[in-house]
Amino acid sequence: MMNLNRLSYFAAVVDTGSFTRAAERLGITKAVVSQQVAQLEQDLQTSLLVRTTRRVQPTEAGRMLHARCVLILREAEQAVDELALTVAEPTGVLRVTAPNDYGVAAIVPVVTAFAVRYPGCRVELTLGDTTQDLADGRIDLAIRVGWLPDSSLLARRIGTFRQVLVAGQDLFDRVAEVRRPDDLAALPFIANLALRDPLAWTFVRGDSERQTVRLRASIAIDTTPGVLAAVLGGGGISVLPDYLVAGDLAAGWLHHVLPEWQLPSGGIFTVAPSARFRPRKVTAFVDMLLAAVRSTAREDGS
Incomplete structure (x- = not known):
């Protein structure tokens, strides 16, 4: 009978x-991983991996097996999770993804507190501005900021944020x-390429005034923290979320335009x-x- 643990070792390597x-992820030695994958190849009488000096890549047979492994291992995790519903403490691996800026500001502290409260549950947090596909079942929960398209995913609104037009000290x-x-066209603007349309902005004042402006970028950056760094460095004005700029506004490093x-x-x-x-x-x-x-909302008075 095949040792199914070898499938998890193989999947981790891929x-x-x-x-x-893979050994670091699994919490075992590299030698054990290598030995178990080699035994899996022996059991199947086929080569699953191509080993180079820089990276290990699956063969065609390896890719086919890996696709099946993901489903098998996910089903096993779900079976354990169903059983875990009957106990008080969360267990297993919780995989979360979040945008880089909001993740660092708000999700990392929660992950830290969660890991302390529930030591039987390990958290894997992936930060990045690229929206990850949840359909393959590898991610348990995504935190998304902005405006969601319609989808079959289960979404819950847990908060809001304001967009703030800011400038660094050099432009005060x-x-x-x-x-x-x-009047903003006369100022250098830093575009955030992580946004769908980073140059068009609609401003509203009161109940009746509304202006849409299209700005010309002097600098374009593809991450929100990068845009903030450029604004603080005097590169131009930009629109940033309030949770990212609140501290710099309070300290006087940024000016709300x-x-x-x-x-x-x-x-x-x-x-x-x-x-x-x-x-x-x-x-x-x-x-x-x-x-x-x-x-946080109560502290901000919102």
Whole structure:
């Protein structure tokens, strides 16, 4: 009978592209991983991996087996998760993805607190501005910020954020002369390429005034923290989320440009794959995240 543990070792090697990183993920030695994968190849009488000096890649047979392994291992995890629903403490591996900026500012503290409270559950947090596909079942929960398209995924709005037009200290004198959104064309603008349309902005003042401006980028950067760094460095003005700039505004490093004009607010969402049940590890994490978001909102007076 085949040792099914070898499938998890093999899948980890393919996922990480390395025996060393696979061993680190699994919490065992590289020698054990290498030995078990070699035994799996012997059991199947076929080569599953091509080993180079830089990376380990699957053969065609390896790719076919890996696709099946992902499904098999996920089904096994779900079976354990279903059983875990009958116990009080979350267990297993919780895989979460979040945008880089909001992840560092708000999700990492919750992950840290969650790991301390539930030592039987290990958290793998992936940060990045690329939206990951949840359909393959590798991610338990995604945190998304902004505006969600319609989909079959289960989304829950847990908070909101404001967009703020800001300038660094080097531009304070120039932005003091700005009176209306139309005046912004005279200032250098830093575009955030992570946004769908980073140059068009609609400002609203009161109930009747509305202006849409299209700005020309002097700098374009594909991550939100990168845009913030460029603004602080004097490269230009830009629109950034309030949770990212609140500290710098309070310290005087940034200036809120046109504060009487409002930009559209966005949402903060938890997004999960459609499933017949929600594992205890997911519900417990969402509960902690929601409590943290509400606490921050109360502190901000919103």
